[in-house]
Structures are given as structure tokens and as C-alpha cells.
Amino acid sequence: MSKILNTMSIDVGARLRSVRTTLGLSQRELARRAGVTNGLISLIEQNRVSPSVSSLNKVLDGVPMSLAEFFTLDLSTAPQAFFGAEDLVELGNPEVSLRLVAAQRPGRQLTMLHERYAAGAATREEMLAHRGEEAGMVIRGRIELTVGGATRVLGPGEAYYFASQVPHRFRNVGREACEIISACTPPTF
Amino acid sequence: MSKILNTMSIDVGARLRSVRTTLGLSQRELARRAGVTNGLISLIEQNRVSPSVSSLNKVLDGVPMSLAEFFTLDLSTAPQAFFGAEDLVELGNPEVSLRLVAAQRPGRQLTMLHERYAAGAATREEMLAHRGEEAGMVIRGRIELTVGGATRVLGPGEAYYFASQVPHRFRNVGREACEIISACTPPTF
DNA sequence: CGTTCTTGTCCAAGATCCTAAACACCATGA
DNA sequence: TCATGGTGTTTAGGATCTTGGACAAGAACG
Numbered sequence: 131m132s133k134i135l136n137t138m139s140i141d142v143g144a145r146l147r148s149v150r151t152t153l154g155l156s157q158r159e160l161a162r163r164a165g166v167t168n169g170l171i172s173l174i175e176q177n178r179v180s181p182s183v184s185s186l187n188k189v190l191d192g193v194p195m196s197l198a199e200f201f202t203l204d205l206s207t208a209p210q211a212f213f214g215a216e217d218l219v220e221l222g223n224p225e226v227s228l229r230l231v232a233a234q235r236p237g238r239q240l241t242m243l244h245e246r247y248a249a250g251a252a253t254r255e256e257m258l259a260h261r262g263e264e265a266g267m268v269i270r271g272r273i274e275l276t277v278g279g280a281t282r283v284l285g286p287g288e289a290y291y292f293a294s295q296v297p298h299r300f301r302n303v304g305r306e307a308c309e310i311i312s313a314c315t316p317p318t319f
Numbered sequence: 320m321s322k323i324l325n326t327m328s329i330d331v332g333a334r335l336r337s338v339r340t341t342l343g344l345s346q347r348e349l350a351r352r353a354g355v356t357n358g359l360i361s362l363i364e365q366n367r368v369s370p371s372v373s374s375l376n377k378v379l380d381g382v383p384m385s386l387a388e389f390f391t392l393d394l395s396t397a398p399q400a401f402f403g404a405e406d407l408v409e410l411g412n413p414e415v416s417l418r419l420v421a422a423q424r425p426g427r428q429l430t431m432l433h434e435r436y437a438a439g440a441a442t443r444e445e446m447l448a449h450r451g452e453e454a455g456m457v458i459r460g461r462i463e464l465t466v467g468g469a470t471r472v473l474g475p476g477e478a479y480y481f482a483s484q485v486p487h488r489f490r491n492v493g494r495e496a497c498e499i500i501s502a503c504t505p506p507t508f
Numbered sequence: 509c510g511t512t513c514t515t516g517t518c519c520a521a522g523a524t525c526c527t528a529a530a531c532a533c534c535a536t537g538a
Numbered sequence: 539t540c541a542t543g544g545t546g547t548t549t550a551g552g553a554t555c556t557t558g559g560a561c562a563a564g565a566a567c568g
Binding site for chain 1: 544547549
């Protein structure tokens, strides 16, 4: 006896699905980041259950997004064409800042990021799951980039381009912060 | 074995208690309006449980307040002294609008409302639970006010003052909207 | 002093959420 | 064709939320 919960003033399921798909995450990947099960994400998105606030909070921690942002999201906006610096959604941390362009855009096919690595900061070396390609250009500072077996330090005006499935790692070996504009497809964030 | 849930980034219990006490409601009164039990309100406010989103939504319907407003509330603001029209919190409905001054102020001792009755609108005649007194002045339109057995129509510049426990009823018998500035103590909203 | 009302808290039992595991489907590739 | 790895969905059962009622403490009143 499959049941669907009464329509509430706020459609939590649609909201969560919108947030997740916009960021290009699978239910399992979001579940892993949030420390819950993929089944729960599925049930919530179908409005088969109304999650406890603490569960929803855990799920949103995997995005990351606050409850206030989640409930304040306006789903019915026309696709936005221009984004001020304050419109970019921060996905990283203070050490490695990743600011996403057009985060809310449904069905987004491209991920563009404004990345900022603090002095000494680095990404974990890891194999990304998707099959897309990544490109970027340094606009300030210097960054050491390792792709497969090769390592090189890039400065302002220099760029990179590689397939995402090749293990790669960014490391800021300089004294000042390094900023990069990057793009990849399909979207992983 | 009494347990207290892990501290979350957002203290739902404190938030709800703050909202409720600020409005001068008891747990039972809020529960009645929301269609839940007083026990649930108690447990939520103590963070003994993390309510489901749908329960929290039901509870907030009794205020009324949206989930977005609830999670956006800033609890740590210094007492606000000035309130623009947009700062007043709407407590009524389209027919009978009740806009509360200083809704968020903790320990508020006074309730001041900007009331607006659409043409033909009326309050239910009911005995209010508290023992305070109410006063108000019409600033626009005309309103028929019944207090105990007496009825009178008041216009701009005219005022009223009575004990809250006397049954009373407001009714706009005119063609235009009627606006009133009212105050009562202790706070019932 | 009791009586009666209010308040918030606490406690089984029932309802709902959440997990772990399985399922069905599709795409890729040997 | 079969295996592999990805996707979202479903289900049984344990964990948690929610209810209805009891409880204790305080205030108002006679």
C-alpha cells in the first residue's frame, strides 16, 4: 500500500531533489556525504516520509546548505543569466574555496567554479567518478598541479585541461592565495 | 534514562520556545491551534526529539509562521526599538489583518497591533482566557464594537477600553476597510 | 484550608521515520 | 551474452517520533 503524504505548504521532496540534481549528485553520493542511506533520500524526495528536522539537517550538511537556505529557496525563478560575486554558492571550505556559478539552475550541463586556494592548501588526490573533462586558468598566484604522473606549477594566464578520471591534485606551494576559474562537464557539483 | 539530542547547528527547541513565549502562548494553547499534543511541544522544546518537518510545519501553522521564517529567525538580536511597516508580523488573515509590533522581543509585556478589518469582516465573539485589558483607537473607517451587552459604532479618533475577559466582538459594517491601533496586556499574541 | 484552574514534564503504546539489504533497470565493456 | 557498475525504488525491522493520559507544582479564589 504505497502512500503519499498530504501536500504541505512546502514540498520538501521536490526541494531536495532540485537541490541534489542541480548539483549533479546521485542519491547515493549525497547519502554518503551526509552520512545517511540512499533509501532515505529516495523516500524523502518522493514525499513518502516527512524527515525529522535532524535528518534533513544531516542531508543538507552533505550539500552543504543550511535549513534556512533550504526553506528560503525560490524554485520558481526563471533561469538567471547574470551572477554577481554574492550569487555564487560556496561549496568548499576556508582553505579551498569553490564558488559555483548558476548553482540553482535546473538541468545545468556545465560546472563553472571560481576556486581559491589559501597558501599551503591542497585538494585530496582522488579519482573522480564521472567521465567528463576539466579545464581552468589561473588568474592570480601560483598552483602546483599533478595530473597522472606529471606535475607542473602554473601561474597567471596559464591553463590546464585533462580528463576527470585521471587522478589529479591541486596544491598551492606559494605564499599567497591562488585563484582559478575552472569548468567541467558533466557537472559534479 | 533521559536523553538530550546532540547539539545541532540550529537549536530547534530554543527557537520554538522563543517564538511561543514571545507570543505569550502556553504549550497547550499552541498545541490546540496547531492540532498536536502539548506533550510534543514540550519534548521538542527540550530537544528530547527532533520533530519531523511535517510536525514542525503543523506546529508553526498554529503561530502562524513559515518554516523559512522559523529557520531564518535571528535569536541573538539586541532589543529592537524601531519597527518599519515591513517589520510587523502578520498574525491574522486577509479579512482581519493583525500586525504585531515587536513580535520577536523576548519577555515582551505589551501587545500592540495594527488591525485592519476588510469591509464586512468580523471577529468571532469569544471569551478570551487572560485577565488583561485592551484599548484601541480607530484611525480609518468605522467599526461596530460589542462589549458585553453594549454595542457601538466607532469612527476615526474614537477609542475603546475594556477588560479582556468580557466577551467582545469587532465587526466592520461599513463599505471601506477599517484600521485600528490597539494595545493589550498581558500579551495574548 | 481545600478547590479549581493553569502551567510544564513524564510515561507506555501506537504511528512514523530510518536503515540495511535487496530489487529492477539501464549503460558500458569484455 | 554475461559481468560490472551505475541509477532510483522498495521492503522488513529496529529506532525514533507522536499521542493520550497521568503527574506534580504553582496561582487564584472562596
